[in-house]
Amino acid sequence: MSTETHIDDRYDYALREPRLPPPIDHSLAEASIDLEVRIGMYRTLHELRGFGKRAHDLFLQNLVKGTTHLSLGQEAVATGFGAAMQPHDYTFATYRGHAHSLARGMDPGAAMAELLGRENGILGGKGGSMHLTDASKGMMGSYAIIGAHLCTANGAAWSALMRGTDQVSVAFFGDGTTNIGAFHEALNMAKVWNLPTIFVCENNLYMEYTPIDVVTAVDHPAAGRAAAYGLDEILIDGNDPDAVHLAARDAVERARSGGGPSLIEAITYRSGGHSRADPGKYRPPEEVGAWAERDPIPLYHARLLSLGVEEERLESIQDEVAQAIDVATEFAKAGAEPDEGSLMTEVYADGGSRWRN
């Protein structure tokens, strides 16, 4: 007797109704954003995209070991925020942190070298793809276990208050993070302490391999929880750099001026899988196709043209970025393996790892 199980669209997520992207809000072209800021964001989009694609290629060449988590398709979020933050502000990211690191000014060569596990990597090869950090740029770390870094971002924000600076602290995270306890602890404390922390949820619709809506009590995993912490519900198009930038500007201004924390949910989509091991087959093909049509780069290209920027200028930016990615790649490939002595350094602040006399 057959006991064949019927797997329907409740369990095979690729059979579900596709969740389609929102329509483009063309009125954002009229938004009050300086044209040079916009052109800067166009450049950043290409830098992040170029870096991500190159990281993917180097992985396929077996030069990047372990795993990588790319932001391909999601670059508008890091881009829009990067343009709204000051150099002394703080950033905390997840293992999917390449884009956020580069958007805060991390050298792409040093970042690429870190992916390759080289001595000239930003972390000397000790951190790898999931932990990109450049404290000199306020990029305070990429954390590979979701949730904790929201609490840590609060600490940096608290520190800014204690030191009397106007720094703000921005934590980027995915939709999956909204279901872990640390998310809720962090939001509550940020509100009751009125901290200048900005929580940015990149809702790419999937927590790793599972659609976020099938494991979440509310329709919007971040925005739907905002009211519970006395915060405004802020839901934006995360694939439109202008929408992100406007929301970022508002939140940064609020935090800097003593208005406290913000929680922003940016709807976006990753072009590829969760990590290098994942082909992303759990997504309906029509959905993947529809979001590919809503890629932030062509959207922004068209917007800048509509604002009168010449095609030649945009092309020259693309060319410059492509060259920079090549230079970064060569820098990374030319790096030596880490010195063996570095294995035992920097466990403790004396530079070493000595635990006994």
Next chain:
Amino acid sequence: MAELTYREAVAYGIAQEMRRDPSLVMLGEDIAAAGGVFKTTVGLLDEFGPERVRDTPISEQAILGAAMGAAMTGVPVIAEIMFSDFLAVCWDIVANEIAKSRYMTNGQVSFPLVIRTANGGGVRFGAQHSQSVENWAMMIPGLKVVAPSIPQDVVGLMAASIRDPDPVVFFEHKALMGAKAEIPDGEIVDELGTARVAREGTDVTIAALASMVPRTLEAAERLQLDGISTEVIDVRTLVPLDTRTLLASVEKTGRFFTVEENPRLCGWGAELVSIVAEEGFWNLDGPSIRITTPHIPLPAAASLEDLALPSVDRIYETVCKSVESGGGA
């Protein structure tokens, strides 16, 4: 000279450091207005104000995350986790974030912070409020681990922990809170990584920690009556570990015992015994013996808890039997 209890010594040590460093802040549940559930932070709110002494929600991850973020951006912090058992709730931030981020970033960030927590049994609180978890912290590279047994060490090691640029987990023992001692006047600053010879002796060496130190000292008095001269080492800091003092003592006595409150498996004494076995083997006249809590959760009933924790009787009898038999326990 002032006479202080162990619990008063906690606030005394913190106050000394908060006066010295105006940037030092502290946070935790019920630490400000209430003065801490163990009354270890009484008076700090009044002296240093609500900006520097902050009550938090019951959110251990938020507490330690805030401590981490503040420390890595230039504000030294003391965070309290009310009971050390609760470290399990926020262990991700301790073990994965605070302990590893310096290494992962190749030294880009530092964590000048102290996590204070009430540790240990003997107070009939049952399995979830009585554990000795110093070995949890000891096994994570990147942390320093301190567990004082007397008021003066509470003050001096608190100061050393606060001034240390690395993250320190500071275990305050619940059963010792009422212990009194004279504290010298003036600033007291001790040194991490130094054990204290609590009693000198020539026949056996016993290493103990926190509330096991006074029990071991009492057992040593009785052993002396039997003609067994006992050296008692208060280990005080598990990381860094003062192996020199331990090995020098074993070289003198030829016998090594540990008295540990933690459950048997992977207790800190196992590490000490292995070091003595590797580096002090030729000085040993008999097996090294660990006196520990059995490998069980701690029971609540007074009679059962007393059976579980190493007692003065058990320490005395174990050492006697081993010495008399010329070796085994």
